[in-house]
Amino acid sequence: MSPVALITGASQGSGRAIARRFAKEGYDLVLAARQADRLNAVADELRSDDCQVLALSTDVSDPDQVQTLVDSAIERFSAVDVLVNNAGICLTGSFQHTTLQDWHSLFDTNLFGYVNTIHALLPHLLQRGHGAIVNLGSFGGKMPLPMMTAYCASKYAVTGLTQTLQFELEPHGIVVSLVHPGVINSDFLERAQFRGDATTADTSKARLTETLNANWVSQPDEIATAVWHAVRDRRPEIVVGLTAIATEAYRLAPGLVSWAMRSMS
Numbered sequence: 001m002s003p004v005a006l007i008t009g010a011s012q013g014s015g016r017a018i019a020r021r022f023a024k025e026g027y028d029l030v031l032a033a034r035q036a037d038r039l040n041a042v043a044d045e046l047r048s049d050d051c052q053v054l055a056l057s058t059d060v061s062d063p064d065q066v067q068t069l070v071d072s073a074i075e076r077f078s079a080v081d082v083l084v085n086n087a088g089i090c091l092t093g094s095f096q097h098t099t100l101q102d103w104h105s106l107f108d109t110n111l112f113g114y115v116n117t118i119h120a121l122l123p124h125l126l127q128r129g130h131g132a133i134v135n136l137g138s139f140g141g142k143m144p145l146p147m148m149t150a151y152c153a154s155k156y157a158v159t160g161l162t163q164t165l166q167f168e169l170e171p172h173g174i175v176v177s178l179v180h181p182g183v184i185n186s187d188f189l190e191r192a193q194f195r196g197d198a199t200t201a202d203t204s205k206a207r208l209t210e211t212l213n214a215n216w217v218s219q220p221d222e223i224a225t226a227v228w229h230a231v232r233d234r235r236p237e238i239v240v241g242l243t244a245i246a247t248e249a250y251r252l253a254p255g256l257v258s259w260a261m262r263s264m265s
């Protein structure tokens, strides 16, 4: 029987690339995202004699929908070996211009979306005594990014969640990994929300759009490779691509890097 990977946010960008990669590595798939049409298109593309796919429209911020997703996965495949928490949303803006509703919406998806899936699946993984959980963080979960207070806070929370779970679940045979992308050339920034007055929002959008053309920006396939290596090699943490230089510099010299970032903004 093939191993099974449950991947959230699998309808586009990194999630779709991760699904493709696990299909290639011989896994059956459980795919989740909210918009059924795009999700089903990915499922249809990947379904084959060698790869069974269950695609369920799910909002990961809703614990009941997530429980249904996990129950359906176990009913269909009897087991889930790997959980990839990838579904995430982005919001750019100063604290001053970010509403409380924005904060709740970011945390509901970027943090509680992960908590919900882990909470629903953990009894199954503990019962089996093995499994892997990969959480997609961000370089914004390892260093502060200007004008991204709420987003960075949600991703720092993912870092704390993941690193603490590593201690807790290792004795139970469950490997928990953190994959930090830098900027990804996905549809993420196109759909990102911008706060502030029109000029500030337009400037932020233009900067981020320009950034997407830079040669250090990652492609979704690179994120998929990092997730696969995290599972295959039981790696606790991977920072993807050249972003690793920035996060390492911030770890070694936070004051200097913060000064440089302030000077550039």
Ligand SMILES: NC(=O)c1ccc[n+]([C@@H]2O[C@H](COP(=O)([O-])OP(=O)(O)OC[C@H]3O[C@@H](n4cnc5c(N)ncnc54)[C@H](OP(=O)(O)O)[C@@H]3O)[C@@H](O)[C@H]2O)c1
Binding pocket: 008, 009, 010, 011, 012, 013, 014, 015, 032, 033, 034, 035, 036, 038, 058, 059, 060, 061, 085, 086, 087, 088, 089, 109, 113, 136, 137, 138, 139, 180, 181, 182, 183, 184, 185, 186, 187, 188, 189, 191, 220
């Ligand atoms: N793109 C970047 O530059 C970047 C940088 C650092 C970290 N990351 C992180 O990397 C991960 C993937 O990013 P990406 O750029 O590949 O994303 P993306 O292209 O925007 O795709 C996001 C996926 O998540 C799904 N999704 C969003 N909210 C959801 C919800 N509440 N419930 C279920 N599914 C939901 C979307 O489908 P529906 O809308 O249909 O639900 C879509 O499939 C995210 O965790 C993100 O925070 C991205």
